[in-house]
Amino acid sequence: MKIAIHHRKGSFSERWIDYCEKNNVSYKVVNAFESNVIEQIKGCAAFMWHHHHGDAKDVIAAKKILFALEHAGIKVFPNFRTGWHFDDKVAQKYLFEAIGAPVVPSYVFYDKANALAWAKSINYPKVFKLKGGAGSANVRLINNKREAYKVINKSFGRGFSQFDKLNNLKDKLAKYLSKQESGKELLKAFAKLFISSSFARKHHRESGYVYFQDFIENNDSDLRVIVIDNKAFAVKRMVREGDFRASGSGVKVFDKESIDINCIKIAFEVNERLCSQSAAFDFIWDNNGKPYLVEVSYGFAIDFYDPCPGYWDNNLQWQIGEFNPQEWMVESLIDSLNNNEARDN
Structure with missing residues (x-):
């Protein structure tokens, strides 16, 4: 083998x-x-x-x-069930709705007139997203009808680059000021204002659709729960100062008592329906404390989660101690191979 x-x-x-x-x-x-x-x-x-x-x-x-x-x-x-929807928030909307997961109410339009009519009739703010991008890239808060019309017109016109130069610079500046990244990375982001990235040159502009989610206010953090091989670990990510986004802030809390156990339970339940080898779920809460899923990814940062003090098994029992989730991936794959071999014999 x-x-x-x-x-x-x-x-x-x-x-x-x-x-x-x-x-x-x-x-x-x-x-x-x-x-x-x-x-x-x-x-x-x-x-x-x-x-x-x-x-x-x-x-x-x-x-x-x-x-x-x-x-x-x-x-x-990652296999098909784990990865087909990776980095595609629109695909994840359909997936969560299809399996009955508690997803933040989301709206996608493939027709400009329908999108404009919807934008005229709703309450604000809403969150506008491109289907791709992680770490809060390509995510904006839309405060009123005028801003909604602007992104809708662009979505069905020239479209959006898959690499947001200005947001990238803002993110690098925030991380530089919080000492998460070096001045070298900040200078690279500044240079990219004038030089197109390799990624943007090789990929078409995003157009022909527009995607929004409801804005659920009063969240000072989100919760990332990662499920692999019937084990789950989690980190609370604090919202950036002066922003509404938590992903990409770099400010994190690992304390077990700060983690909403309801989110752990939901993550196990949803992943059982997904049959995913690795699922990193992002949660936020409404004003009544009810958790909602925002999106999912099979991948995640590596060193970021190493300080986790333990994990939950699928009986929601806490297992204290260091662990290596990448090793779980290999072990789970080997178990799957062994099970196939046993069935063949």
Whole structure:
């Protein structure tokens, strides 16, 4: 039993490889961007690729290769049920609604006239989002009808770049001032005001649809709950100063007593319906304390979650101590391979 791994520095693959070496798991590093990648993976029982929404080549190639291999009977991570909706908030709206998950009320339009009529009839504020982007990229608060008309007209006109230069600079400035990032990163963001990013050059502008969510006020934080292999861990992310967004703020709370156990319960229930190998759910609350899902992703930052003091099992029992969620991914994949082998015998 051999696992093929596409390696990218700074990705899950570093911990996957480390786990394989420590536990004598046979593995092979492959290059998914070479034309013969399918040939490279032959003889392997599984393939793992931590593809990233911000890497242009990953976006173009990853799902095609992963799902093709899955069709051929090779176990992959992330598999189709885990990754088809990755970095697509509109797809996630339909998914959550279809399975009856408690999603923040969301609205998508593919016709300009319908969108304008809706914008004329609603109460504000609303949250405007492009379907792609993480860390609060491509997310704006729309305060009135005039602002809504503006984004609707642009959505059905010239469209939006998938890389928001101005928001990127604002984010880097906030992180620089809070000492989360270096001056070098801030200078890079400033340069990108004048030089188009590689990602933006390789991907079309977002147009032909417009997507909004209800704005649920009075949240000073959101909650990220990650479920992998019947285990869940969580972190509360505080809202940025002078902003409504928490994702990307870098301000976090790991204290178990600060975590809403109802969100942990919902995350397990929803993931059971999704059958996802890895699901990072984002929650916010209404004024009555009822949790709502905002979005989901199979991937997440690595070192950010290392200070978590423990995790919950699927019986909601707290297990204290350090853990490595990337190792859970490999272990779960190996268990799946072993189960298949036992059934075949």
